[in-house]
Amino acid sequence: MKDIFDIKRFGKYFASDFMASISRYGLSFLLISLMGLIIYAGTVIMGLLFNGTWGGPSIYFRTATFAICIAVLVLTMPAKIYGHITEKRAGSTWLMIPASTFEKFLSMILICGIVVPAMFTCVYLGTDALLCIMDKTCETSICHIGKEIAGYRSEIPEEVMSAVGGLMNPLSYIDDMIGSILIFLLGAICFKNAKVVKTILFLIVLSMALSIIGTPFMYSYMETLANNPAMTLEEFFSDSWLGNLSLIDTVSDIAVIVIATSGIFFRLKTIKH
Amino acid sequence: MIKIENLGFSYGEKPVLKNITMTLEEGKIYGLLGENGVGKTTLLTLLCGLKNVKTGSIDVDGHVPYKREPSFLSDLYYLSDEVPEVNMKATDYAKNYGKFWEKFEISKFHEIMGIFENDPEQKMNRMSFGQLKKTYISFALACNCKYIFMDEPTNGLDIPSKAQFRKAVTRYTSEDSTLLISTHQVRDLENIIDPIIILDRQDVLLNASIAEISEKLYFDYSNERKDSALYSEMIPGGSIQVYPNTSCEESKVNIEALFNTVHLHKELVKGIFSK
Numbered sequence: 001m002k003d004i005f006d007i008k009r010f011g012k013y014f015a016s017d018f019m020a021s022i023s024r025y026g027l028s029f030l031l032i033s034l035m036g037l038i039i040y041a042g043t044v045i046m047g048l049l050f051n052g053t054w055g056g057p058s059i060y061f062r063t064a065t066f067a068i069c070i071a072v073l074v075l076t077m078p079a080k081i082y083g084h085i086t087e088k089r090a091g092s093t094w095l096m097i098p099a100s101t102f103e104k105f106l107s108m109i110l111i112c113g114i115v116v117p118a119m120f121t122c123v124y125l126g127t128d129a130l131l132c133i134m135d136k137t138c139e140t141s142i143c144h145i146g147k148e149i150a151g152y153r154s155e156i157p158e159e160v161m162s163a164v165g166g167l168m169n170p171l172s173y174i175d176d177m178i179g180s181i182l183i184f185l186l187g188a189i190c191f192k193n194a195k196v197v198k199t200i201l202f203l204i205v206l207s208m209a210l211s212i213i214g215t216p217f218m219y220s221y222m223e224t225l226a227n228n229p230a231m232t233l234e235e236f237f238s239d240s241w242l243g244n245l246s247l248i249d250t251v252s253d254i255a256v257i258v259i260a261t262s263g264i265f266f267r268l269k270t271i272k273h
Numbered sequence: 274m275i276k277i278e279n280l281g282f283s284y285g286e287k288p289v290l291k292n293i294t295m296t297l298e299e300g301k302i303y304g305l306l307g308e309n310g311v312g313k314t315t316l317l318t319l320l321c322g323l324k325n326v327k328t329g330s331i332d333v334d335g336h337v338p339y340k341r342e343p344s345f346l347s348d349l350y351y352l353s354d355e356v357p358e359v360n361m362k363a364t365d366y367a368k369n370y371g372k373f374w375e376k377f378e379i380s381k382f383h384e385i386m387g388i389f390e391n392d393p394e395q396k397m398n399r400m401s402f403g404q405l406k407k408t409y410i411s412f413a414l415a416c417n418c419k420y421i422f423m424d425e426p427t428n429g430l431d432i433p434s435k436a437q438f439r440k441a442v443t444r445y446t447s448e449d450s451t452l453l454i455s456t457h458q459v460r461d462l463e464n465i466i467d468p469i470i471i472l473d474r475q476d477v478l479l480n481a482s483i484a485e486i487s488e489k490l491y492f493d494y495s496n497e498r499k500d501s502a503l504y505s506e507m508i509p510g511g512s513i514q515v516y517p518n519t520s521c522e523e524s525k526v527n528i529e530a531l532f533n534t535v536h537l538h539k540e541l542v543k544g545i546f547s548k
Contacts, residue, residue: 096351
């Protein structure tokens with residue numbers, strides 16, 4: 001059992017893995033996490049230079065920037081922190097560290113899937129909140145984007161809201177973010193080079209394959225709509241699997257996380273140099 | 274003790290090691306010699322679990338290397354031919370990773386770095402290849418492992434560093450440690466390696482101690498040339514000839530001449546040593 005998991009050894013391994021992650025990704029992490037602050041400073045300076053007025057970026061612009069930074073984090077972080085494992089020199093040294101495969105796997109999942117995304121979210125949203133407190137032109141923090149768009153909700157039928165309302169909550173995308181990071185982590189430890197590009201290509205091929213499987217289902221629903229021209233949007237959502245879109249999204253995200261973590265563990269167990 | 278039985282390994286269809294059987298005992302510094310591509314590095318990587326055997330088995334004190342269990346890994350250090358650059362000071366690297374090897378001594382690491390005249394405060398990604406190699410050699414010896422496997426450790430070292438390497442290995446290797454050093458540069462390691470393993474394509478040509486070699490072969494450094502010599506070569510100040518040792522005379526083993534003799538007379542030498 002001690003050869004599979006030992007809490008003391010795992011603690012030591014996690015600490016040293018975290019230190020190594022800082023040395024590999026620390027600077028990039030700081031740059032991405034403080035992007036909100038950099039964009040705010042840029043917007044204010046541009047405003048002063050060209051309009052002569054003081055004004056920070058709007059909540060919508062800052063939310064879009066936040067989303068782009070998440071995408072950059074998802075794409076770059078796993079390959080930067082753990083991409084060296086496929087390289088002969090660094091990979092051999094890493095494999096020879098006296099910790100079990102499960103401990104190395106767990107540390108990897110914790111750092112990539114929880115610690116770094118949580119630190120990023122705290123630093124980014126914390127900086128944004130601080131800016132909003134100090135500068136009223138920034139309106140409100142991007143944490144409140146949900147309230148901002150709530151005004152549009154009254155125009156959406158109740159049946160549609162119950163089906164897709166969960167997807168409008170920004171917090172519902174945390175599992176998507178973790179799932180995406182794990183997929184790119186799997187790509188980082190499987191592909192020897194061009195890790196990000198190859199993972200994206202793999203996802204494109206997978207999406208094409210899945211869309212071929214999904215086409216008959218979509219076709220049947222399109223047919224339903226075509227055969228019932230009087231069908232309202234409310235009727236359509238209350239009378240089909242689309243009524244459980246939020247649930248389907250959660251289940252598919254969990255499936256992605258389970259498949260990706262299993263793939264990562266299997267790869268670590270069988271990697272050779 | 275390391276027991277290798279009928280070990281076989283291939284890269285795809287190309288066999289590299291075939292039916293290798295040998296035993297490595299504790300407390301010895303083995304020299305693993307062989308031509309390019311005979312599978313020295315492959316054998317080392319199989320022994321430390323970086324690769325899995327195709328046929329046969331490897332047993333290291335009851336462990337199967339490929340399982341890479343922590344209890345096995347903490348008794349072993351593998352120093353590969355090419356070492357990674359790390360964005361850390363050498364001393365920070367030693368502190369950060371040394372804690373995984375129970376017997377690791379940071380003071381020993383600093384002492385060996387001192388022998389190599391290497392600065393432990395220097396960042397590893399700013400070191401030259403030789404300095405980096407010396408840092409990893411210092412780390413390997415400071416781990417105080419039972420098994421240390423080194424692949425071409427003197428590659429990239431300058432002339433003084435090679436002497437420093439010999440000094441560090443003889444001074445800082447504990448008595449119960451087994452070192453397996455793969456090398457082409459036998460002169461760098463002469464006087465420290467014993468026994469010697471000579472690997473050929475898919476075969477072990479020789480696995481014998483210096484005493485056994487000296488008992489079975491005679492290394493003649495005189496200028497008198499004899500037709501019965503298995504191997505002869507001109508060397509500065511004279512010549513060297515190798516004969517089967519029929520008169521039980523003692524002689525100083527020249528590893529380079531031994532290697533060439535074994536390669537010229539594979540079956541004959543195998544026969545001599547199997548008696």
